[in-house]
Amino acid sequence: MTALLLIEQTxxxxxxxxMLFLMAAGLTLVFGIMNMINLAHGSLYMVGAYCAALxxxxxxxxxxAALLALPATLLVGLVVEIVVLRTLYxxxxxxxxxxxxxxxxxxxxxxxxxxxxxxxxxxLPTFLKGQVEIIPGSPYPLYRLVVIAVGLAVALGLYLxxxxxxxGMLIRAGASNRAMLSALGVNVRLLxxxxxxxxxMLAGLGGVMAGPTVSxxxxxxxxxxxxxxxxxxxxxxxxxxxxxxxxLLIGLIDTMGRAFMADIMGLVMSHAxxxxxxxTVASMLIYLLMAxxxxxxPQGLFPPRGR
Amino acid sequence: MERVxxxxxxxxxxxxPVLTAIFxxxxxxxxxxxxxxxxxxxxxxxxxxxxxxxxxxxxxxxLGLGGYAVGILAKEGIDSGFVQWPLAVGSCALFxxxxxxVVLRTSGAxxxxxxxxxxxxxxxxxxxxxxxxxxxxxxxxxxxxxxxLIDLNDGxxxxxxxxxxxxxxxxxxxxxxDSRFGMVLRGAKANERRMRAIGFPTFRYxxxxxxxxxxxxxxxxxxxxxxxxxxxxxVLHWSRSGEIxxxxxxGGMGGVAGPVLGAxxxxxxxxxxxxxxxxxxxxxxxxxxxxxxxxxxxxxxxxGGRRAKADSP
Numbered sequence: 001m002t003a004l005l006l007i008e009q010t011x012x013x014x015x016x017x018x019m020l021f022l023m024a025a026g027l028t029l030v031f032g033i034m035n036m037i038n039l040a041h042g043s044l045y046m047v048g049a050y051c052a053a054l055x056x057x058x059x060x061x062x063x064x065a066a067l068l069a070l071p072a073t074l075l076v077g078l079v080v081e082i083v084v085l086r087t088l089y090x091x092x093x094x095x096x097x098x099x100x101x102x103x104x105x106x107x108x109x110x111x112x113x114x115x116x117x118x119x120x121x122x123x124l125p126t127f128l129k130g131q132v133e134i135i136p137g138s139p140y141p142l143y144r145l146v147v148i149a150v151g152l153a154v155a156l157g158l159y160l161x162x163x164x165x166x167x168g169m170l171i172r173a174g175a176s177n178r179a180m181l182s183a184l185g186v187n188v189r190l191l192x193x194x195x196x197x198x199x200x201m202l203a204g205l206g207g208v209m210a211g212p213t214v215s216x217x218x219x220x221x222x223x224x225x226x227x228x229x230x231x232x233x234x235x236x237x238x239x240x241x242x243x244x245x246x247x248l249l250i251g252l253i254d255t256m257g258r259a260f261m262a263d264i265m266g267l268v269m270s271h272a273x274x275x276x277x278x279x280t281v282a283s284m285l286i287y288l289l290m291a292x293x294x295x296x297x298p299q300g301l302f303p304p305r306g307r
Numbered sequence: 308m309e310r311v312x313x314x315x316x317x318x319x320x321x322x323x324p325v326l327t328a329i330f331x332x333x334x335x336x337x338x339x340x341x342x343x344x345x346x347x348x349x350x351x352x353x354x355x356x357x358x359x360x361x362x363x364x365x366x367x368x369x370l371g372l373g374g375y376a377v378g379i380l381a382k383e384g385i386d387s388g389f390v391q392w393p394l395a396v397g398s399c400a401l402f403x404x405x406x407x408x409v410v411l412r413t414s415g416a417x418x419x420x421x422x423x424x425x426x427x428x429x430x431x432x433x434x435x436x437x438x439x440x441x442x443x444x445x446x447x448x449x450x451x452x453x454x455x456l457i458d459l460n461d462g463x464x465x466x467x468x469x470x471x472x473x474x475x476x477x478x479x480x481x482x483x484x485d486s487r488f489g490m491v492l493r494g495a496k497a498n499e500r501r502m503r504a505i506g507f508p509t510f511r512y513x514x515x516x517x518x519x520x521x522x523x524x525x526x527x528x529x530x531x532x533x534x535x536x537x538x539x540x541x542v543l544h545w546s547r548s549g550e551i552x553x554x555x556x557x558g559g560m561g562g563v564a565g566p567v568l569g570a571x572x573x574x575x576x577x578x579x580x581x582x583x584x585x586x587x588x589x590x591x592x593x594x595x596x597x598x599x600x601x602x603x604x605x606x607x608x609x610x611g612g613r614r615a616k617a618d619s620p
Contacts, residue, residue, distance in 0.1 A: 031416065088600075093415060093416050093419060097419065098549075098598075101595065102595030102596040103592060105591050105595065106593055109586050110589060226545060233417060233420045284432055287425065288428070294421055295409050295412065298417060300417075
């Protein structure tokens with residue numbers, strides 16, 4: 001029974017991990033190349049989910065809605081980049097935090113105007129609704145497995161893009177020395193717009209995939225955003241590999257903590273005390289981990305080279 | 308200009324209770340009381356951010372911790388402000404000191420993130436404290452009692468107490484900033500390596516500043532909890548940290564009084580926008596972006612004088 005629970009929670013943790021990776025990948029790329037903190041990344045996640053919900057209402061097909069939501073989020077991301085963020089690259093982090101905070105206020109209210117004050121729900125199509133018996137006798141939701149598969153596929157694709165293609169080479173070069181890359185005749189601005197668009201789309205994909213498991217509402221991106229920040233800080237800001245490792249680590253630790261912390265603490269203290277303290281400690285666990293990592297390695301686990 | 312503006316703002320704030328009594332509009336007493344409480348919080352942030360260059364994205368943690376200190380003590384039947392307030396300020400100073408040991412090892416973007424992370428940690432801690440309200444927060448049935456010295460239930464008395472405390476915090480900030488301590492802090496902001504090279508243990512100075520800032524913000528938290536007669540996790544929400552940041556930057560980081568102007572401007576603006584439309588945030592957001600993009604140096608910068616200082620990268 002415990003082994004079953006363990007496998008189930010591992011899968012749940014993996015699912016949270018790949019979702020976080022989709023968010024963190026965009027954040028860490030944007031930060032790595034342009035040294036820009038983008039709080040509004042969570043808004044793009046929300047925009048993705050809202051677009052999917054609205055397109056679903058319109059087309060009636062989940063797959064079509066998901067496929068339409070991605071370019072829509074890309075478009076929103078590009079507009080945001082061109083209208084607001086572009087002017088902020090040369091500013092300090094404080095200005096970036098403030099302006100993107102303003103963007104969050106704007107987007108949280110804008111989705112109210114577009115999607116109404118009520119939370120929206122994304123219904124899964126029947127072919128994704130089923131359960132799978134991974135091991136005989138323990139059904140697991142098929143959709144969660146699909147999320148994990150898509151997330152891992154995207155991670156693989158991103159890895160190949162960054163390490164094996166010319167664009168990826170430019171991205172890595174931009175991350176280690178922007179000025180030099182620009183001096184070599186590369187249009188860094190254009191490169192960055194492209195990278196930002198990619199990050200926006202990944203965030204949108206995260207929102208679309210999260211849509212059916214949570215309620216689609218204003219402010220839904222913020223908790224994920226903060227977790228994604230924890231991920232990129234632990235992973236080392238600017239490192240895709242670090243983001244991947246840290247995302248899975250955070251996903252697993254958070255899920256496991258919530259599932260087992262009370263029982264683990266029950267080993268060293270009274271049952272009643274563990275039942276109250278367990279969830280409290282579990283919810284703080286990843287922040288403690290982050291503090292610990294930063295204490296010993298202020299640059300994160302995989303600090304990007306060349307800076 | 309800054310002095311004149313500050314003077315007028317303070318005189319106006321002092322006159323508020325008289326005006327609200329004449330026009331019988333007690334709501335505004337509450338509103339301006341809140342302005343002053345947030346002004347104290349913004350002052351505390353400005354101390355580390357404006358002068359020390361430490362962009363803390365987690366000051367709501369102190370606001371909440373100070374508030375919860377009052378709330379939890381009140382729930383346990385300890386109503387005396389002489390116990391509540393020092394404990395609120397003290398616990399915030401302790402929390403700032405302990406987290407400061409970790410966060411001050413980092414800088415730049417990492418500093419922003421890790422202060423945010425610690426604030427989130429407290430947010431989740433208080434959210435899961437079912438005994439003290441959990442998600443729903445904690446109603447404070449009686450305001451802090453000062454054994455007959457001052458009655459906080461009286462609107463005007465409470466207001467003037469906050470006013471005096473604001474003046475005190477302004478005075479402390481001004482003294483600190485111009486002292487040797489403040490000079491070292493500002494030096495560390497401009498070039499920390501050089502300050503260390505000439506023999507200043509900058510880490511200790513920054514830690515002291517961070518602790519003082521946390522304590523001051525804790526006082527604001529205790530006041531806020533008393534005014535609202537309520538404290539809940541929403542006080543610690545990360546967007547609250549963002550709002551305090553906005554106030555400081557809106558007012559301008561160059562001068563001591565900037566945060567007071569910023570807090571007044573932000574809260575009054577959001578109040579009047581909210582009166583205009585329930586979708587006020589859709590105006591506030593872009594407005595904020597415009598301020599960041601075009602009005603560098605904040606209100607103080609617009610008043611002239613301090614622009615150059617606030618513009619340092």
